[in-house]
Amino acid sequence: MRKFLVLTFLFLVPSILQAQATGDSKLLFDQTAVTLVEANSYIYRYYPDAATTGVILTVICTGTVSPFTCSAAFPAFTPGTHTLTLTAANLAGESAKSAPFTFTFVVVPGIPANIRIG
Numbered sequence: 473m474r475k476f477l478v479l480t481f482l483f484l485v486p487s488i489l490q491a492q493a494t495g496d497s498k499l500l501f502d503q504t505a506v507t508l509v510e511a512n513s514y515i516y517r518y519y520p521d522a523a524t525t526g527v528i529l530t531v532i533c534t535g536t537v538s539p540f541t542c543s544a545a546f547p548a549f550t551p552g553t554h555t556l557t558l559t560a561a562n563l564a565g566e567s568a569k570s571a572p573f574t575f576t577f578v579v580v581p582g583i584p585a586n587i588r589i590g
Contacts, residue, residue, distance in 0.1 A: 497546045499529070501558060501570070502539035511540040514560040518547060519569060521554050529558075549577040 505511035511533040517526030533542040553576045557569040
């Protein structure tokens with residue numbers, strides 16, 4: 473008996489840009505801060521589809537001057553159109569939410585396998 477491994481790939485299609493990326497896509501954004509160390513010390517949260525409770529993101533910011541470029545693994549979503557907003561927080565409090573980012577999350581079907589004559 474043969475066993476087959478079926479791989480499923482996720483694709484992200486931002487509605488505004490109409491671009492497509494693989495499931496290992498990164499969420500990129502710019503963050504103002506006095507220093508890179510400060511930008512990396514913030515706690516970042518995303519709010520999916522107008523949720524009132526944020527989910528913490530693991531973010532890495534890079535660059536030499538503000539605004540710094542920050543990235544995080546793109547969160548998992550169900551297929552369909554979604555929005556997310558971001559916040560940054562420190563000991564003084566949490567920022568206002570960013571402008572909403574609208575995108576369409578799609579899942580590419582798995583590869584047909586076990587082809588045979590019936």
